């Protein structure tokens with residue numbers, strides 16, 4: 833079974849994940865503090881993360897994820913993803929942005 837290493841920033845927590853696991857599920861399993869208000873149904877964007885390494889190995893986001901990402905406005909980065917929609921397919925370094933800044 834293929835296993836990947838996911839490093840969450842800023843906590844620097846390292847978690848091992850199986851190919852195809854959702855990034856949110858991996859974070860929650862490791863008790864990484866990552867908001868997920870809609871429960872992973874691609875309706876809130878509170879699970880926004882920025883992929884610092886490994887982004888180009890991931891499948892492209894579908895139309896629903898792209899739409900939610902657009903809601904982030906100026907907080908959107910070129911390597912932003914929603915953790916609940918992102919299937920792991922590589923070693924990743926993932927930054928969890930300060931979600932309180934999204935409210936401003």
Ligand code: FES
Nearest residue numbers: 870872877879916
């Ligand atoms: S948890 Fe709501 S979009 Fe991911």
